[in-house]
Amino acid sequence: MKQNKNITGSMEDYLEAIAIASVKEGAARVTDIKTLLGVKMPSVSGALAVLLKAGLIKHEKYGRVTLTKKGAAIAKEVKKKHAVISAFLHGVLGVSPDAADIDACKIEHVISAETFKKLCSFMRAHKK
Amino acid sequence: MKQNKNITGSMEDYLEAIAIASVKEGAARVTDIKTLLGVKMPSVSGALAVLLKAGLIKHEKYGRVTLTKKGAAIAKEVKKKHAVISAFLHGVLGVSPDAADIDACKIEHVISAETFKKLCSFMRAHKK
């Protein structure tokens, strides 16, 4: 129904990081994003240019980064995927929290809608 | 312990495809690989050059492609991952066979050793 699929996994990571970094101050800084994702500043600048052109963020030069409605919606979706997958890996399989988090970060970008839906059902069923 | 990690997910896909295509005739053709992976012939040629240099395949020009010992070992490992993940998605989550296969193909390249080990344990426990 929605064709948000012009966005890459990497860009999803940036949106997710911006959402997380915005919690404190209501906006993110390039440095925050860089730290969260473990990349160098020019990589962040490049990604922000892409996200800006896609209408997913707002960005004051040398300043604050905020999500647009569309950007926030995607970030929310990605964060939900991340949470469910991580919970499964750690809570059900018994993977260590750190590894679960790292793997969730990768899996969240490659999983199909069908599989995610089924995983959600599974986790609902296994919730005490 | 093993540092096979010079190989990318894409190259793992090629090794897996070569292994699958070799079952019939004992060797693969570029066309078989192309069909299995859904890429164009020059992409296969390029990948074969990389795998050849890495000592993972043998390749007669304009002819047969076969796996070396090292290449076959990696292919076997990847196929095992694929099988376990696909079995989990379909058998446990109830994902359709086609989607399970496609998702397994992606997940097999991003999953950590720890998570895979835990998934294997889980599947062993859930085997009737």
Place this chain on the structure above:
DNA sequence: GCTAAAAGTTAGGCAAACTTAAATTATGAA
């Protein structure tokens, strides 16, 4: 209010994994 350090951007490059287009080699049917 000036200036050094921190934060951010721009420029240029590289590697991976594709692609299209053109050239080359193999193969099979007449």
Place this chain on the structure above:
DNA sequence: TTCATAATTTAAGTTTGCCTAACTTTTAGC
């Protein structure tokens, strides 16, 4: 046996996502 077609390779280029180096802007301490 020759020659058209299928299979393969080579050449050249694109996109994505990262990097280093160099430059610019902002910010804080004095």
